[in-house]
Amino acid sequence: MPHPRGDVRLKINGEDKTLRLTLGALAEIEEALGGGDFEALQQRLKKPRVADIIMILHALLTGGGAPIAIEALKASDVDLAEASRAIAKAFEALGGDEAPGKFPSGAA
Secondary structure: OOOOOOOEEEEEOOEEEEEOOOHHHHHHHHHHHHOOOHHHHHHHOOOOOHHHHHHHHHHHHHHOOOOOOHHHHHOOOOOHHHHHHHHHHHHHHHOOOOOOOOOOOOOO
């Protein structure tokens, strides 16, 4: 069965988890990282920090139906480069070259 647009699988602690970009996840990300400003969010995600990636993963995991407490996520076994690629794929659902999650080459 094909995944809905925006669903991406990521291995966390050895288990496959679904990341899904929902409106709720997008709103959570925008508020936490962009102060409610989508343009500011886009600019910040051009050079994401590890804390940004963790927060985004948290929101996308919740959207995918597999919420993990942020503190538990920080202690999880997650490949940072894979997580960055999975986030970028999840954001591709927004379309366009300016979509958040389109990390520049070498950022992940």
